[in-house]
Every structure is written in structure tokens, then in C-alpha cells.
Amino acid sequence: MIDQDVLERVLAAAVRTGADFAEVFAEDKRSTSVGLDDGRVEQVTSGRDRGAGIRVVKGDTTGFAHTADLSEAGLRAAAEAAAAAASQGGGGARTVALTRGAERVVSPVSQYPDDVRKADKVALLLRMNDAARGAGASIVQVSAGYGDSRKHILVANTDGVFVTDQQVRTLIRVTAVADGDAGMQTGSQSAGQTIGFELFDQVDVEDLARDAARMAITKLDARPAPSGALPVVIKQGSGGVLFHEACGHGLEADIIAKGGSVYRGKKGELVASPLVTLVDDGTMRGEWGAIAYDDEGHASQYNVLIENGVLTEYMWDYLRARNDGRPQSGNGRRQSYQHLPMVRMTNTYVLNGTEEPDDIVRATDYGVYVAKLGGGSVNTASGDFVFGMTEAYLIENGEITAP
Known part of the structure; x- marks a missing residue:
């Protein structure tokens, strides 16, 4: 994407005014999306976005500039703008020598989505539409969407880091609406992984659509939810959004540093049941948050955040880990090259316990069994x-009963 000698000269220019640290993050992203509603293809779009963001740090001040011009002149101009924002004097020459990092492949790809015809992507959605409608006469509306992206990133900095990574993601989703005597209900399902079009060798899109329709039809007969304090049993694999929002964000070092987390100052303390071990793992092959390197050039890792209920570690980005003397955790993430990195999760989940799921339900006299969580919010x-x-x-008398 950018030659190594160009990167070295741009970084040297960025710290010429006396900055402590400079970094180039470049990306080249190609994406496709397809939308279908009521059996009609509503949109098919493809796009490409490429550019670089340059960060310069001096003391506690950070300057940042981004550009879509990846020529040496364009990069130098952005570097000088970022340096001007960060520096007020100093100066001197500094030589930057980059060492190319090892190539890491966390999620191998066998069929790149951009090599697949758009007609084949549309065909997936049409199959989902037919399958959902065939699930029952009460299904009155179906919408479906497909998306894929292929992103190359490059990170180089004045610490000598120089790495590249390719991230390929493929996603499909479907929503079905059922109409009954009590009104309308919706059901939705999705499947997405950090792999290519081979996702559909693993995922039966028609089964996915039928499951969304089943959910909508089942909810037509749903009772009002009980109120009050009740035991809640969450289906295995369905609680990710809960732990992501309720726990994960509060363990991100930027929120910790701002004093905005209930977990601040509690390392080494019991913060959860001893049954809970919470992990953030960017190395999980194929999973949505899988990456070889984060957006600051540090290798993804398996990070234990809570172990047997005890808070053991936070998630870090480069600057906060450096300032606090902590090792890098591989959690520096960016929205795009136009944004500064921040601390964010990769794949955050709770390790399996020893109890059988059916035994947990049988041990519950009365409560709620959550098969799928929706959106949520947390006050960190x-x-x-x-x-x-x-x-x-x-859950009634140890059995799952009415919706």
C-alpha cells in the first residue's frame, strides 16, 4: 500500500518538531451491500474507501490529521498538520527505522466475497425470502440484507512497528413479520464471521430464515412478561450482548481513566460470582472480532479480564498502556482511518461452566428463559x-413453557 522507505521519511518528518511519537495508519476497504424487501431487491451497492490517518504525540497532547492522498507528498502534508497540532517548539532531526512484523493469519479465507458475482449474493436473499414466507401463512413481510468487506490495513510508528493485516468479513441477516389476532410480531436472525463467502458452506440461509419466521409466529401467542425480581436463565450463546455492554465497556482503559467505570480501582477484588471467567480474545478464528493485529499494530491476544469472579485486567490501547506501564492487550481499534484509535473489545465472552444447561432450568421453579437478547444500554x-x-x-416448575 505504501513503501517502507516512504513511511520512514513521513514518520521522521512528523517528529522533526520534537514530538515523542508518531504513527501512520492506512487502510484500503472494499465493500458490497445488498438489500431486499418484500421480495424486491431494493439496493445493490459497492464502494471503496482508502486513506491514512497520522497521529503525533508530544507529552499529553495529540495531533491528528487524515488524508485520502497516499502519495508521499499527501502523507507529509498530513504529518506536518498533525505535528503542528501536537508541538509548540523543540525540534531536531530523528531517524526512524522500521522493522517489518511477522505475517499473522488468524482467519484464513478460501473464497473472497469480491470475487463472487452480485447475482449470487442476491440469490441468497431471494432464497431467504421464500423460506421465511413458506414457514406459515401468518408471515406477511420479509426483509433481508447481505454485506461483505475486504480491508487491508497498515500500521507504522516511530517505535519501529510496521505491520499489515487483511480483514475479510461477511454478514447476512433476515427479519420476518407475522400478523395475528393480537397484532404483529417480528423475528430476526443473522450470521456473520471474519471469513469469506465460504460462510455459506457453514450456514444454511433457508434454515436461518425459517428460524426468524418461527420466532415471529411463536410470539403471536406470547403472554405479557411477568414483572418483579425473577431468576433469569440465558440460553448458551445468547448472552454476548449482555456481557459486552454490562461488563466489557466498563473494562476498557479509556473509560477507566476518565473515572467512568464501576470497575475502577477494583483489580484483585471479587466483582462477579466465582463461576464467572470473562475473556476478550482477538485470536478466535473466524469470529467477528478476530484480527491478526489491532489498529495500532499490536498482535491480538487472549486476555483474561475476570477470573473466577476476580477482576484481573483491563483492556488497553497503546498510549494508556505505555503511561500505566502495562503490556499491550491488542485492543486499540478505529472506526476508520479518519478516526483516532480507542480501546474497544474484540470477542468478549464468558467461559463455559461445569453445570449442564438443562440442570439449570430444572433447578428454577419460576423465572424467565431468554433465548435471544435484544439491544441494551449500560451506565458504566x-x-x-x-x-x-x-x-x-x-420457566415453570423447572420446565420451559409459554412464550
Whole structure:
């Protein structure tokens, strides 16, 4: 994407005014999206976005500039703008020598989505539409979407880091609407991984659509949800959004540093049941948050955040880890080259326990069984959170009963 000698000269120019640190982050992203509604293809779009962001740090001040011009002149101009924002004097020459990092492949790709015809992507959505509508006469509307992206990133900095990574993601989703005597209900399903079009060798899109329709039809007969304090049993694999929002964000070092987390100052303390071990793992092959390197050039890692209920570690970006003397955790993430990095999760989940799921249900006299969580929100400072349930059932006398 950018030659090594060009990067070295640009970084040297960025720190010429006396900055402590400079970094180039470049990306080249190609993407496709397809949308279908009521059996009609509403949109098919493809795009490409490429450019570089340059960060310069002096003391506690950070300057940042971005450009879509990846020529040496364009990069130098952005570097000088970032340096001007960060520096007020100093100066002197500094030589920057980059060492190319080892190539890491966390999620191999066998069929790149951009090599697949758009007609084949549309065909997936049409199959989903037919499958969902065939699930029952009460299904009155189906919408579906497909998306893929292929992104190359490059990170180089004055610490000598120089790495590249390729990230390929493929996603499909479907929503079905059922109409009954009590009104309309919706069901939705999706599948997405950090792999290519081979996703559809693993995922049966028609089964996915039928499951969305089943969910909508089942909810037509749903009772009002009970109120009050009740035991809640979350289906295995369905609680990711809960732990992501309620725990994960509060363990990000930028929120910790601002005093906005209930977990601040609690390392080494019991913050959860001893049954809970919470992990953030960027090395999980194929999973949505899988990366070889984060957006600051540090290798993805398996990070244990809470172990047997005890808070053991936070997630870090480069600057906060450096300032606090902590090792890099591989959690520096960017929205795009136009944005500064921030601390964000990769794949955050709770390790399996020893209990059988059916035994947990049988041990519950009365409560709620959540098969699928919806969106939610959390106050990271207090730990209070609210979540919706998109598919849930009563537990009565140790059995899952009515929706």
C-alpha cells in the first residue's frame, strides 16, 4: 500500500518538531451491500474507501490529521498538520527505522466475497425470502440484507512497528413479520464471521430464515412478561450482548481513566460470582472480532479480564498502556482511518461452566428463559443496565413453557 522507505521519511518528518511519537495508519476497504424487501431487491451497492490517518504525540497532547492522498507528498502534508497540532517548539532531526512484523493469519479465507458475482449474493436473499414466507401463512413481510468487506490495513510508528493485516468479513441477516389476532410480531436472525463467502458452506440461509419466521409466529401467542425480581436463565450463546455492554465497556482503559467505570480501582477484588471467567480474545478464528493485529499494530491476544469472579485486567490501547506501564492487550481499534484509535473489545465472552444447561432450568421453579437478547444500554459508572428480550419463555416448575 505504501513503501517502507516512504513511511520512514513521513514518520521522521512528523517528529522533526520534537514530538515523542508518531504513527501512520492506512487502510484500503472494499465493500458490497445488498438489500431486499418484500421480495424486491431494493439496493445493490459497492464502494471503496482508502486513506491514512497520522497521529503525533508530544507529552499529553495529540495531533491528528487524515488524508485520502497516499502519495508521499499527501502523507507529509498530513504529518506536518498533525505535528503542528501536537508541538509548540523543540525540534531536531530523528531517524526512524522500521522493522517489518511477522505475517499473522488468524482467519484464513478460501473464497473472497469480491470475487463472487452480485447475482449470487442476491440469490441468497431471494432464497431467504421464500423460506421465511413458506414457514406459515401468518408471515406477511420479509426483509433481508447481505454485506461483505475486504480491508487491508497498515500500521507504522516511530517505535519501529510496521505491520499489515487483511480483514475479510461477511454478514447476512433476515427479519420476518407475522400478523395475528393480537397484532404483529417480528423475528430476526443473522450470521456473520471474519471469513469469506465460504460462510455459506457453514450456514444454511433457508434454515436461518425459517428460524426468524418461527420466532415471529411463536410470539403471536406470547403472554405479557411477568414483572418483579425473577431468576433469569440465558440460553448458551445468547448472552454476548449482555456481557459486552454490562461488563466489557466498563473494562476498557479509556473509560477507566476518565473515572467512568464501576470497575475502577477494583483489580484483585471479587466483582462477579466465582463461576464467572470473562475473556476478550482477538485470536478466535473466524469470529467477528478476530484480527491478526489491532489498529495500532499490536498482535491480538487472549486476555483474561475476570477470573473466577476476580477482576484481573483491563483492556488497553497503546498510549494508556505505555503511561500505566502495562503490556499491550491488542485492543486499540478505529472506526476508520479518519478516526483516532480507542480501546474497544474484540470477542468478549464468558467461559463455559461445569453445570449442564438443562440442570439449570430444572433447578428454577419460576423465572424467565431468554433465548435471544435484544439491544441494551449500560451506565458504566454505576454498572446499572437495561436489556430487551427478543425471544423469551416462562420457566415453570423447572420446565420451559409459554412464550
